[in-house]
Amino acid sequence: MQNASAFVFDAYGTLFDVHAAVRRHAGAIGPDGPLLSEIWRAKQLEYSWVRTLMGAYADFWQLTEQALDFAFAKVPSADPALRPQLLEAYRHLDCYPEVPGVLKALKSGGAKLAILSNGTPQMLESAVKSAALDHIIDDVFSVDAVGRFKTDPAVYEIVTNAWRLYPKAISFQSSNRWDVAGAAKAGFQTVWINRSGQPEEYGDLAPNLILPSLEGLVSAG
Template structure:
């Protein structure tokens, strides 16, 4: 069946999760942080994801903002910066204002102009996602922002992906799901979505039975893919 609905992961897909650390590293009097900001950003993101997976399998859900803070605390300690409370607060504040990737507004506008449903499906809490959407100025080209808080478990639980079909009254094969996370694209493929993995970093594909239908470097081609699927 033709694609009717285009769904996007938020963090790392539409919004640059490294932007907070990059911005903080460029600010005055942060010479020590500037030397390690890429490590902090990578550790922060990795632990943020790992904690969601662990909480999902242990049936111990928490708000994504709590998980985000836990991940940052680990990352700062791993780089010897756990005592810098001002830096911690600055990084957390910047996380509410993450930059969207440069192609995002035009890409979403093209999808809406072509008549597709558009939405975010994210581990993020509603308040976090609202902050990111407003900061990026893309609220007018999204039909909805779906948060796992409505089902109380993080991705890749199948019930999370089911939220899309329930919201837009569609079947899985009518959905183009786009994520920068290979594991997320794999889980969505298993659920039955048509999938595209945005592999900006050129990482190896996860060794799982389910693979994305398309692998892209950016989001520029998504409107054309929606027509082709």
């Protein structure tokens, strides 16, 4: 996109489907599975923002566990005995169908590819390997390196410092609008992958491009 030769992707919600873990055990969870999954994701993110603001970092796996415990407490119809299975499924989330093809196309065009994520290195290694993306992605950057979560500016600097590139040389893709805003503030070119048709927000930090999936990214380049 816009002459970018380096592409950085958010992981959860952008490359990997955060609701895949609950869907994998939908039969055992019952009809409140979607509600459980939504609460799990919402609290996971809330905890990351609150801990960054407080300066009380705990890694993303700990927050994922704590958020699931909260979700079980809010959804009493879901059996907490499923906790180990759901956490294991979260380590091996499905990637979205278009992801391998898009990344391979960008790679074959000479682009450098990376993930920048709130996830721990161990979480990301499991997800990347499970999706067979480990031979496509050049670098995987975790916020563990700075002990803060997105959208703290130090997170986006992980990439520019490691690659020694100006932010404008990098195209950053995320399904999370707040993450796109953080990357735009950091100076990246930004693409909002608006998978669920959410309304626009953060108008002063607009994305360069909005796509319904990653499929349009290759043609946009």
